[in-house]
Amino acid sequence: MNLLAIWAMYRSEMARFFRTLGQSFLSPVISTSLYFVVFGAAIGSRIDEVEGVSYGAFIVPGLIMLSVMTQAISNASFGIYFPKFMGTIYELLSAPVNFLEIVVGFVGAAATKALFIGVVILGTSALFVDLQIAHPLVMVLFLLLTCVSFALFGFIIGIWAKNFEQLQLVPLLVVTPLVFLGGSFYSINMLPPIWQTITMFNPVVYLVSGFRWSFFGIADVPILTSLLAILLFQALCLAGVWWIFRSGWRIRS
Amino acid sequence: MNEILRIEGLTKTYEGGFTALGGVDLDLKEGEILALLGPNGAGKTTLISCVCGIVTSTAGTITVGGYDAQKEYRKARMLIGLVPQEIHLEPFSKVIDTVRYTRGLFGKRRDDAYIEKILRQLSLWEKRDSKVMQLSGGMKRRVLIAKALAHEPRVLFLDEPTAGVDVELRKEMWAVVETLKASGVSIVLTTHYIEEAEAMADRVGVINKGKIALIEEKSKLMARLGRKTLRIELDASVSDIPASLSDYNLRIVEGGEALLYEYEAGTSNTGITRLLAGLRDAGITMKDLSTRQSSLEEIFVQLVADQEETAA
Ligand SMILES: Nc1ncnc2c1ncn2[C@@H]1O[C@H](COP(=O)(O)OP(=O)(O)OP(=O)(O)O)[C@@H](O)[C@H]1O
Ligand SMILES: [Mg+2]
Numbered sequence: 001m002n003l004l005a006i007w008a009m010y011r012s013e014m015a016r017f018f019r020t021l022g023q024s025f026l027s028p029v030i031s032t033s034l035y036f037v038v039f040g041a042a043i044g045s046r047i048d049e050v051e052g053v054s055y056g057a058f059i060v061p062g063l064i065m066l067s068v069m070t071q072a073i074s075n076a077s078f079g080i081y082f083p084k085f086m087g088t089i090y091e092l093l094s095a096p097v098n099f100l101e102i103v104v105g106f107v108g109a110a111a112t113k114a115l116f117i118g119v120v121i122l123g124t125s126a127l128f129v130d131l132q133i134a135h136p137l138v139m140v141l142f143l144l145l146t147c148v149s150f151a152l153f154g155f156i157i158g159i160w161a162k163n164f165e166q167l168q169l170v171p172l173l174v175v176t177p178l179v180f181l182g183g184s185f186y187s188i189n190m191l192p193p194i195w196q197t198i199t200m201f202n203p204v205v206y207l208v209s210g211f212r213w214s215f216f217g218i219a220d221v222p223i224l225t226s227l228l229a230i231l232l233f234q235a236l237c238l239a240g241v242w243w244i245f246r247s248g249w250r251i252r253s
Numbered sequence: 254m255n256e257i258l259r260i261e262g263l264t265k266t267y268e269g270g271f272t273a274l275g276g277v278d279l280d281l282k283e284g285e286i287l288a289l290l291g292p293n294g295a296g297k298t299t300l301i302s303c304v305c306g307i308v309t310s311t312a313g314t315i316t317v318g319g320y321d322a323q324k325e326y327r328k329a330r331m332l333i334g335l336v337p338q339e340i341h342l343e344p345f346s347k348v349i350d351t352v353r354y355t356r357g358l359f360g361k362r363r364d365d366a367y368i369e370k371i372l373r374q375l376s377l378w379e380k381r382d383s384k385v386m387q388l389s390g391g392m393k394r395r396v397l398i399a400k401a402l403a404h405e406p407r408v409l410f411l412d413e414p415t416a417g418v419d420v421e422l423r424k425e426m427w428a429v430v431e432t433l434k435a436s437g438v439s440i441v442l443t444t445h446y447i448e449e450a451e452a453m454a455d456r457v458g459v460i461n462k463g464k465i466a467l468i469e470e471k472s473k474l475m476a477r478l479g480r481k482t483l484r485i486e487l488d489a490s491v492s493d494i495p496a497s498l499s500d501y502n503l504r505i506v507e508g509g510e511a512l513l514y515e516y517e518a519g520t521s522n523t524g525i526t527r528l529l530a531g532l533r534d535a536g537i538t539m540k541d542l543s544t545r546q547s548s549l550e551e552i553f554v555q556l557v558a559d560q561e562e563t564a565a
Contacts, residue, residue, distance in 0.1 A: 090337050
């Protein structure tokens with residue numbers, strides 16, 4: 001293991017983040033506040049409670065998940081796409097590092113950034129609503145697993161993408177709809193039965209549900225199912241990364 | 254002398270089926286500068302990319318400092334520094350940060366004194382806190398060199414270090430290469446400029462269509478292939494070449510004040526003695542004699558032309 005190299009990659013990725021720290025910090029604060037104004041005040045005044053939790057509090061886990069997933073994906077995909085685009089990838093390829101070390105450095109940094117955003121949103125939310133966290137350890141576990149697995153997913157997208165359009169394509173066309181339809185802002189029970197069934201095919205439902213369970217002890221699907229779902233997703237992403245590693249796909253000609 | 258780099262039977266066929274390298278054998282001695290000359294698309298960059306691990310070779314072996322570039326890639330790559338042909342740099346990072354980054358990437362501990370030394374050597378120390386995008390093209394190229402040296406490599410690959418660089422900067426680059434050589438680094442540089450190979454290299458290789466057409470000590474190459482021109486200044490101008498001297502293909506220049514005779518240098522029979530005797534017999538008296546050796550450029554053009562002829 002070339003630990004110093006991993007550290008160098010991690011640091012340089014984080015440096016990009018720190019260069020725009022104000023922006024990195026402010027944008028989740030502002031967008032979270034907006035969500036609370038729109039969903040909490042406007043909709044929340046019509047729905048006062050969902051399964052015994054105030055609507056404002058109910059949407060917090062979904063809000064965090066929404067941002068963490070999209071941030072993890074965009075940071076990781078951009079992080080590895082950028083050197084490909086700038087040509088600086090030559091440096092990674094000619095350095096005494098293997099692909100897994102590159103993954104640890106880049107994915108680690110992207111996951112850290114997503115985690116940071118998640119924590120900022122959690123903190124901002126606490127200013128608006130009363131939050132209690134029933135199972136803090138599970139909460140942290142879910143958050144970490146989500147950061148890492150979606151950063152891995154983003155990394156694969158970044159390797160795959162040949163241009164900026166493709167880089168945006170998957171997050172825009174797949175992830176955002178899945179997240180919005182994944183019960184971030186409502187309980188699955190509120191849907192008509194047919195939609196409840198369809199929704200069960202959306203993997204994000206399991207994540208949001210499990211994460212929400214760690215806050216309020218309520219869930220759309222059993223917590224173990226949620227854990228299995230995120231672990232399965234993680235395993236799939238790891239397999240993808242491993243395959244890229246073996247084949248050198250879109251990295252080395 | 255020990256070999257720091259040894260390449261045997263290196264072949265690279267790209268995905269589309271194009272063979273960019275067709276069995277290249279090459280070695281680099283410790284401390285020497287090898288210039289690789291070749292036209293566009295000859296395979297120079299591909300060769301370097303195979304050695305550095307940017308491109309996977311199709312066949313052949315590469316050893317760097319005794320380490321197999323594939324099986325012991327970590328040890329092999331530790332010894333290599335690469336300055337790519339194109340300027341690939343992260344625009345937003347500071348000069349000193351990007352150099353430190355490379356050092357870290359190669360698994361070396363931070364060493365500010367060493368980084369300062371190379372930045373000073375490359376006249377970049379004053380610019381250490383500037384963002385890369387604020388630098389001129391020539392400075393960026395030097396940043397690339399600084400990065401390539403950041404982990405104290407023993408072999409340096411310079412892929413067309415002076416392409417698109419003005420004359421002054423080119424001279425400056427040559428000076429940098431001289432200092433590097435003096436510090437004990439072995440260097441492979443590719444170039445289109447023959448004068449560059451002539452000015453810097455110990456050995457010259459010519460690569461064409463993925464094959465090494467020739468590789469030789471620069472001085473030997475010049476001597477072996479070089480054509481020399483003997484210039485004979487005359488006391489009294491002549492208008493015709495006497496018939497007795499028609500075999501020599503003499504050219505009359507400067508309105509008959511001088512004659513030029515071209516001959517193959519390094520051959521045992523240059524014909525000079527006979528020519529001079531012939532001139533005396535014809536009653537032509539000489540004021541002065543001088544010779545001029547043809548440049549590598551002329552040799553190179555001739556070599557590629559010869560190859561094309563044999564291929565046709
Ligand atoms: N990734 C690639 N896929 C397919 N063919 C390639 C690839 N890279 C290079 N080639 C081809 O391989 C040949 C050798 O290219 P290379 O870049 O090694 O030439 P070069 O000698 O460095 O040329 P130049 O002096 O223009 O830099 C060219 O015909 C080029 O088109
Ligand atoms: Mg080239």
